[in-house]
Amino acid sequence: MKKTLYALLLSAVIAPWAMADVRIGVSIAQVDDVFLAQMREYMAAHAKQLQGVNLQFEDAQGDVVRQLNQVQNFTSQGVDAIIVNPVDTAATQKITYDALSAKIPLVYVNRRPDQPELPQGIGYVGSDEVKAGEMQMQYLAEKMGGKGNLAIMLGLLSNNATHNRTLGVKTVLKNYPDIKVVEEQTAEWQRSKAMDLMNNWILSGKKIDAVAANADEMAIGAAMAIAQSGMTPGKDILIGGSDGGPAGLEAVKKDQLLVTVYQDNKAQAVGSIDLALKMIKKEPYTAEVTIPYQLITKDNYQAFLNP
Structure with missing residues (x-):
């Protein structure tokens, strides 16, 4: 069930990352969205468990231009990696270009860009x-x-x-x-x-x-x-x-x-940070991570309580 799946997905992150002062910029499409707000909380909680990993959160407030400006600010600050939950999945080309130009690893989370194939150096964590x-x-x-x-x-x-x-x-x-x-x-x-x-x-x-x-x-x-x-x-x-x-x-x-x-937003949140860290450390990684959906009805909903 859910907990077993989650344990399998995250079994590689039991030990803390031995890195110092890693800065990851995170742009969330719209924090007043309940699902995305919870995903942000999972990201923050996971980062606290990792030695020297600091997240800088920004809320795009549903504005494509605002989100692009946030990514440009991340690149100008020289963050170690960027995580983006896109406002508009058809308008991510400039975000991708900016990250690649700055040679900063970029991970899209929850919402995949519309392009069929992501360029090398770009990752995605989400569900089908x-x-x-x-x-x-x-x-x-x-x-x-x-x-x-x-x-x-x-x-x-x-x-x-x-x-x-x-x-x-x-x-x-x-x-x-x-x-x-x-x-x-x-x-x-x-x-x-x-x-x-x-x-x-x-x-x-x-x-x-x-x-x-x-x-x-x-x-x-x-x-x-x-x-x-x-x-x-x-x-x-x-x-x-x-x-x-x-x-x-x-x-x-x-x-x-x-x-x-x-839709396991906890696994997505944790997975996006872990993928960004692997990219920073230049470790082998899977560029696109797909986390399976699971059906919930009155018969099994209790198994999904208190993730």
């Missing part, structure tokens, strides 16, 4: 977003009995996670011709916007049997709107999320969400 959508939708499709009306709640359209999770959903739907997509709109990863969007869908009078949300925060927002309308989430409308963080687990426990898919 397509698999997340496939796992989520397969479970929903089975519980829908292979038929009904589906609404897809999208994350930020600038993120490849949105594209790939939705691609996974639609890949599964090819096997279920009697499930029809009747709505597909963005709530930008946010719970409040998801509530408004779900409420609009309900008020439109269009019948919806299930909602596939690209993230738990939006799934929870949809569940709250459904409950406020007098219907019962999980009974009148099935809801699937993705990420499997504390809020998502609580929602599964309360039957607000039928299913979510665990």
Whole structure:
């Protein structure tokens, strides 16, 4: 299960790194995002366990230009490595160029740049977003009995996670011709916007049997709107999320969400730092590290509590 997987992924980092005064600049796309805020906390906690490793965090606040400026500041300061959680996965070319020009190792985390192959000296730690959508939708499709009306709640359209999770959903739907997509709109990863969007869908009078949300925060927002309308989430409308963080687990426990898919942001956080350190030390490393998703339902959610 989760803890066993995590132990295997991180078995190489039992002993502290024997390095002095390593500085790593970290730019997070948007710290007010619940998932990313937790990932930042895991990074900070891991760095404290490593001798001489210092992280400099910056919040890009969802602004591509701000993030580029942060990376340029890191290079001008001569940090030893840079970790970036991109605001826009289609706008990372200049970030990559700046890091390569400064000969500073760069690790992208959680959101992979859109380019098919990353240049030498660039790393990535994350998960296969397509698999997340496939796992989520397969479970929903089975519980829908292979038929009904589906609404897809999208994350930020600038993120490849949105594209790939939705691609996974639609890949599964090819096997279920009697499930029809009747709505597909963005709530930008946010719970409040998801509530408004779900409420609009309900008020439109269009019948919806299930909602596939690209993230738990939006799934929870949809569940709250459904409950406020007098219907019962999980009974009148099935809801699937993705990420499997504390809020998502609580929602599964309360039957607000039928299913979510665990994305291990702790392993991503720790893995990005460990990869950056290997690159700094010029040790052998795997440039792209993929951390598997895991399905979470009412039957097994307790195994994912208290990571």
